Amino acid sequence: MRDAFVAVDPGLDAPPYVQIFEQIRALIQGGELAAGTALPTVRQLAGDLNVAPNTVARAYADLQTAGWIASDGRRGTRVTPRPPTADKRVRKKALRDAVGGFVNALVHRGYSEAEIADEVRRVIPA
Amino acid sequence: MHLDVWIRWYMVVFFTAFGVWFVTRGELCAQAGAWIGGRCDGTPWADRLAAVVRRREQLENLRTRTTAYIFGGCSLLLAVLAALTPLAVTILYALLCAVLALTVATGYERLRRVGGPRVASLRARNPNAVVPWYVYALTAVTAVSPLTFLAVAPVAAVLVTVAGLLMASVARGVAASPALIPGVDVAVEQYVDDRLRAVRTVNLLGTATAPALLFATFTRFTDSALHLTVEGICLATFLVCLTLQTAWIRRRPGALEIEGWLQSGA
Numbered sequence: 562m563r564d565a566f567v568a569v570d571p572g573l574d575a576p577p578y579v580q581i582f583e584q585i586r587a588l589i590q591g592g593e594l595a596a597g598t599a600l601p602t603v604r605q606l607a608g609d610l611n612v613a614p615n616t617v618a619r620a621y622a623d624l625q626t627a628g629w630i631a632s633d634g635r636r637g638t639r640v641t642p643r644p645p646t647a648d649k650r651v652r653k654k655a656l657r658d659a660v661g662g663f664v665n666a667l668v669h670r671g672y673s674e675a676e677i678a679d680e681v682r683r684v685i686p687a
Numbered sequence: 688m689h690l691d692v693w694i695r696w697y698m699v700v701f702f703t704a705f706g707v708w709f710v711t712r713g714e715l716c717a718q719a720g721a722w723i724g725g726r727c728d729g730t731p732w733a734d735r736l737a738a739v740v741r742r743r744e745q746l747e748n749l750r751t752r753t754t755a756y757i758f759g760g761c762s763l764l765l766a767v768l769a770a771l772t773p774l775a776v777t778i779l780y781a782l783l784c785a786v787l788a789l790t791v792a793t794g795y796e797r798l799r800r801v802g803g804p805r806v807a808s809l810r811a812r813n814p815n816a817v818v819p820w821y822v823y824a825l826t827a828v829t830a831v832s833p834l835t836f837l838a839v840a841p842v843a844a845v846l847v848t849v850a851g852l853l854m855a856s857v858a859r860g861v862a863a864s865p866a867l868i869p870g871v872d873v874a875v876e877q878y879v880d881d882r883l884r885a886v887r888t889v890n891l892l893g894t895a896t897a898p899a900l901l902f903a904t905f906t907r908f909t910d911s912a913l914h915l916t917v918e919g920i921c922l923a924t925f926l927v928c929l930t931l932q933t934a935w936i937r938r939r940p941g942a943l944e945i946e947g948w949l950q951s952g953a
Binding site: 564565566567568569570571585588594598599600601602605606608609610611637 | 808810866
């Protein structure tokens with residue numbers, strides 16, 4: 562299997578740890594990171610991405626809380642054997658978090674909640 | 688002529704040759720292109736590889752030869768001191784080793800701090816996959832071997848040991864250093880990064896063993912059996928590193944090798 566890659570774009574509104582979180586989650590969900598795959602250490606990934614170790618540590622911690630990865634002491638961090646895609650409760654929370662982050666980012670950019678809701682309704686007609 | 692006088696002139700020639708080499712053309716940390724040559728010329732990979740190596744050289748910015756000038760200049764100064772002053776050659780040699788270690792460490796520290804946005808592979812890297820752990824152990828044993836000369840040249844023995852250990856630790860640092868993948872041609876960039884990491888690590892390990900080996904050849908010792916053992920260990924380690932170094936440097940990337948690597952996605 563080809564290597565999977567992640568990147569951090571400083572031009573995006575989403576903070577770097579969220580970008581890392583989302584990319585790794587998408588890679589696991591898309592099957593590019595198989596269950597049991599060993600992930601790089603926090604130090605390695607932070608060095609490779611040229612970001613602070615705390616940024617990667619936070620992304621890993623969030624991925625672990627959401628059930629996508631598991632830390633196994635000396636064996637390092639691995640993709641969990643059963644990623645939380647099938648768990649309705651976790652899926653719903655992940656969706657709520659993602660939408661919340663998206664709306665917050667738009668509010669910070671000066672859009673009102675009504676404007677955002679109108680636009681979402683336009684893009685996704687009921 | 689007395690043996691001490693021979694040794695002094697031997698070291699004068701050594702310092703001079705070393706100094707001239709580094710001032711004129713030697714490099715302590717060669718550019719990427721020096722290790723990844725043109726064996727792919729005429730193949731579909733040639734342009735991609737050349738472009739990646741060019742970008743890497745721009746990012747690393749190793750074109751300035753300041754460290755080589757500093758090291759070469761120090762070596763020439765030591766040649767003058769060895770020829771004109773009664774300072775012990777072991778001390779002068781130890782000073783050269785210390786300068787070498789410091790310039791090498793400074794050069795590679797600068798490489799570690801190359802900035803800019805990049806992409807990162809999610810493959811866990813193991814520094815021992817570059818060079819097996821026992822080569823580091825052998826290098827460390829060789830680096831501390833000058834301590835057997837503590838009775839005859841205490842200050843020089845300690846300095847040469849510290850210099851060797853510092854260079855061995857820099858080699859380990861290079862093996863574990865962050866990848867430099869700007870994300871323009873990710874597959875080839877990763878290939879170049881892996882190769883550079885390996886070549887630079889084995890080069891540094893070879894350099895780390897050299898000070899102890901040379902120190903053992905010209906420092907006079909009373910216990911000839913121990914002296915021979917130390918020289919044997921130093922020479923064996925140096926040859927191991929030299930073999931690894933030669934194997935990596937000779938293995939320039941052929942088109943088939945790159946193609947295979949890209950297809951396997953290793």
